[in-house]
Amino acid sequence: MKTFNNHFLMSHEDVKEYVANHLGLFENINVLQVEEIGDGNINYVFKVINSETGKSVIVKQADVLLRSSGRPLDINRNKIEADILKIQYDLMSDFIPEIYDYNEKMAALTMEDISAYKNLRYELLNKKQFPKLAEEISEFMAQVLVSTSDLVWDRKDKKEQVKNFINIDMCDISEDLVFTEPYYDYKNQNIILEDNKEFVEEFIYQNEELSVQVAILRDKYMNYAQSLVHGDLHSGSIFANQEGIKIIDPEFAFYGPMGYDIGNVIGNLFFSLAHNDFFNTDASFKKWLSDTIVSIYDLTKEKLSNVIKEKATLPLYQNETFIKIYVDNVMQDALGYAGTEMIRRTIGDSKVKEISSAPETKERIKMERAILTFATACILDRDKIKTGSQLMRRYHLAMY
Numbered sequence: 001m002k003t004f005n006n007h008f009l010m011s012h013e014d015v016k017e018y019v020a021n022h023l024g025l026f027e028n029i030n031v032l033q034v035e036e037i038g039d040g041n042i043n044y045v046f047k048v049i050n051s052e053t054g055k056s057v058i059v060k061q062a063d064v065l066l067r068s069s070g071r072p073l074d075i076n077r078n079k080i081e082a083d084i085l086k087i088q089y090d091l092m093s094d095f096i097p098e099i100y101d102y103n104e105k106m107a108a109l110t111m112e113d114i115s116a117y118k119n120l121r122y123e124l125l126n127k128k129q130f131p132k133l134a135e136e137i138s139e140f141m142a143q144v145l146v147s148t149s150d151l152v153w154d155r156k157d158k159k160e161q162v163k164n165f166i167n168i169d170m171c172d173i174s175e176d177l178v179f180t181e182p183y184y185d186y187k188n189q190n191i192i193l194e195d196n197k198e199f200v201e202e203f204i205y206q207n208e209e210l211s212v213q214v215a216i217l218r219d220k221y222m223n224y225a226q227s228l229v230h231g232d233l234h235s236g237s238i239f240a241n242q243e244g245i246k247i248i249d250p251e252f253a254f255y256g257p258m259g260y261d262i263g264n265v266i267g268n269l270f271f272s273l274a275h276n277d278f279f280n281t282d283a284s285f286k287k288w289l290s291d292t293i294v295s296i297y298d299l300t301k302e303k304l305s306n307v308i309k310e311k312a313t314l315p316l317y318q319n320e321t322f323i324k325i326y327v328d329n330v331m332q333d334a335l336g337y338a339g340t341e342m343i344r345r346t347i348g349d350s351k352v353k354e355i356s357s358a359p360e361t362k363e364r365i366k367m368e369r370a371i372l373t374f375a376t377a378c379i380l381d382r383d384k385i386k387t388g389s390q391l392m393r394r395y396h397l398a399m400y
């Protein structure tokens, strides 16, 4: 029998032995079926099913080499993912898969199978509506972000967590891909349509006002240990069905600005809206999505302030003016990071499906310019936009 005491990338047979004999999650190894369902670039995700009872679990394993490119990456990312999932599950169990086991030696995370929920990005491309999305994602973010901040957590414990969640390799990726390369293509990795090269040169690369603000946002991402953030909360990390949502894949987690997660959610939903504006004409879907984005902004702002009032213990933090300033700052950061996310996913090399799946027509060129224009407004005017409907007005100004 294998001991699973030293790291190696598991084969399907190893995974069966691991969940049945090593973890004791299944009695009969002979009826188990394994499938590798990973669709990301980074890790291996094994789904194990008992073919007789239908009981299933997920084993997510990090290898020392990336799944796609084969380049090396620190497997500690998997421990960070397990640790944050446990914290988030304790705070908001409805929205997180249950963790059954974490094996640090194997960098293997065994968790609840949430296959009943589907990747939100793809669902939105198929024009599916989720009536509870705004309510749930805003509740999740407000509760988790405020509860893991100094406003609520014991300050010694919080400092221990800041240390535990130092995520050098993964933050390094974001520092480059999100905050450096889109503005200064020093690795020659940006991918820009021929017809948009001049536009990007003038409105992004040569835009000094923009680069100053991006430098400020980059510095804040790196130095403002406000809350335990997911770090990659795009619409492919949110899984949804009519019952609710589940949040997965937090391996980019670290102590950073709350606005980073909120901005990722909002920025990525604007891709779905823009794609729909340029390539689909489903009015009912468009209205639902637009209302949802407006509500996510407004509800998150409201709930952040409610959770602070409900959970902050220090009288200093209960002051109304303080709470207003604090929440205003978070929402400003959120708009800034929504902007950096939209820019990097449009001109950087990890494009979103809403862009890469669009045919390379005049419409696509217009869509990309409109998104870049809107993203730039989100960054430069983040102190002026105060409500969801003001944000939506800015989007419409940029689109037409």
Ligand code: ADP
Binding pocket: 037, 038, 039, 040, 041, 042, 043, 044, 045, 058, 060, 097, 111, 112, 113, 114, 115, 119, 248, 249, 251
């Ligand atoms: P990566 O870190 O490689 O991006 P993800 O965590 O995004 O990996 O997982 C890749 C895919 O595996 C997801 O898009 C999803 O389809 C599937 N998956 C991951 N975790 C679960 C889970 N707990 N239950 C069901 N499917 C999952």
Ligand code: MG
Binding pocket: 040, 041, 236, 249
């Ligand atoms: Mg992923």
